[in-house]
Amino acid sequence: MGESSTIISLTEGRFARFEAIRWWDQSLLGDARVLVVGAGALGNEVIKNLSLLGVGRLLIVDMDHIETSNLCRSVLFRDGDQGQPKAVVAARAASTLYPKMQASPLVGNVLSDVGLGYFRWAHVVVGALDNREARVFVNRVCAQVHRPWIDGGIEVLSGIVRGFAAPETACYECTMGQVDWDLLAKRRSCSLLARQAVAEGGTPTTPTTASVIGAIQAQEVVKRLHGMESLSGQGFVFEGLTHNSYQVSYPISPECPWHEPPTPIETMSTWGSQTLLRDVWAWGVERFGGLDAIDLSHELVERLDCPSCGQSQQVLQSIERITEDQAVCEACGCEYVPRFLHSLDGDSALLDMSIRDLGLPDWDIVWVRKGSHAVGLEFLADCPDALVTVPSDSTEE
Numbered sequence: 001m002g003e004s005s006t007i008i009s010l011t012e013g014r015f016a017r018f019e020a021i022r023w024w025d026q027s028l029l030g031d032a033r034v035l036v037v038g039a040g041a042l043g044n045e046v047i048k049n050l051s052l053l054g055v056g057r058l059l060i061v062d063m064d065h066i067e068t069s070n071l072c073r074s075v076l077f078r079d080g081d082q083g084q085p086k087a088v089v090a091a092r093a094a095s096t097l098y099p100k101m102q103a104s105p106l107v108g109n110v111l112s113d114v115g116l117g118y119f120r121w122a123h124v125v126v127g128a129l130d131n132r133e134a135r136v137f138v139n140r141v142c143a144q145v146h147r148p149w150i151d152g153g154i155e156v157l158s159g160i161v162r163g164f165a166a167p168e169t170a171c172y173e174c175t176m177g178q179v180d181w182d183l184l185a186k187r188r189s190c191s192l193l194a195r196q197a198v199a200e201g202g203t204p205t206t207p208t209t210a211s212v213i214g215a216i217q218a219q220e221v222v223k224r225l226h227g228m229e230s231l232s233g234q235g236f237v238f239e240g241l242t243h244n245s246y247q248v249s250y251p252i253s254p255e256c257p258w259h260e261p262p263t264p265i266e267t268m269s270t271w272g273s274q275t276l277l278r279d280v281w282a283w284g285v286e287r288f289g290g291l292d293a294i295d296l297s298h299e300l301v302e303r304l305d306c307p308s309c310g311q312s313q314q315v316l317q318s319i320e321r322i323t324e325d326q327a328v329c330e331a332c333g334c335e336y337v338p339r340f341l342h343s344l345d346g347d348s349a350l351l352d353m354s355i356r357d358l359g360l361p362d363w364d365i366v367w368v369r370k371g372s373h374a375v376g377l378e379f380l381a382d383c384p385d386a387l388v389t390v391p392s393d394s395t396e397e
Contacts, residue, residue, distance in 0.1 A: 036058065044075050058091070060090050065083055072207065085105065117363035120365070143258035159205075163234060272379050292370050293368075294368055298318060300360070306334050311332075319340075364379055
């Protein structure tokens with residue numbers, strides 16, 4: 001009769017070195033949903049790190065395509081990827097690094113093509129952006145849906161990482177000085193053609209700086225998911241030239257609008273892009289006994305008016321989507337002036353349109369309001385199958 005034997009496996013699990021850390025809980029990373037906005041040099045590093053860390057679900061937003069100049073700074077891109085969408089290639093590469101990760105791309109402009117439901121889906125939002133306008137938008141949305149976000153910025157050998165969790169902490173707008181607001185206002189006041197003519201030259205930087213800042217952003221995600229102390233209303237400034245790096249704290253600006261408790265949001269499970277605004281209005285009337293307005297999450301251009309000949313045309317789309325041909329009056333050649341739309345009242349003929357026909361992106365949120373009472377409504381039916389989660393506060397109509 002043979003002796004029994006015990007087989008001892010000397011093979012470590014994929015995350016064994018992480019799990020050797022006393023406080024580490026790999027399941028928190030495996031269950032995490034992270035939205036990364038921007039898939040350039042900095043976004044590449046964030047995505048790479050989150051993949052290696054074993055984050056379970058990742059959504060990548062970017063509107064650009066890969067160019068030759070991206071290849072020296074972007075660890076996820078290869079020569080053969082040129083011309084392809086950055087978000088698509090980055091998501092594919094992330095899945096290669098960690099096959100169990102569910103990495104999804106969203107090719108589009110965060111200012112116009114990303115519904116607020118995507119932000120609400122995420123546990124943490126990471127910004128890998130290169131302009132104020134996008135940062136202001138992400139900051140506002142994160143405050144509205146009550147999600148923390150981690151901003152990163154790089155330039156040459158230096159960079160910064162900032163964590164925001166409004167309304168409890170200072171937010172990105174709290175860090176903006178008058179010069180920042182003036183530059184933003186100048187950009188927004190540009191004519192349609194001038195906005196389109198602005199050259200996006202890109203930020204001069206190196207892959208080493210992107211690597212440092214992207215690593216710190218990913219580490220902040222880990223700490224936040226574990227409920228540890230992390231950058232919240234604070235920033236870490238990396239000075240790569242001298243290594244005189246330091247941490248800063250930002251006070252809440254008394255003028256900042258994002259530090260009141262956020263308006264409650266309800267998930268409308270069967271409402272989507274084909275839902276009529278008239279039905280949304282009726283829901284609000286039943287809820288509040290009347291309604292003052294439906295407030296939109298995205299600024300839309302309702303009409304283009306010609307100041308010369310008086311011709312006008314309805315467009316109903318984001319200003320970012322207006323083409324050069326659309327910007328000029330066919331009758332007289334004068335440049336159109338946009339008329340913006342932010343909300344609808346009960347007399348608006350636009351109530352007979354669907355969410356999509358109005359020009360809002362899929363999986364968006366609108367707010368119905370009467371007096372001081374308001375509630376946000378999330379159109380969950382637009383949620384892509386790959387991102388479906390079971391909401392804890394869904395409402396059946």
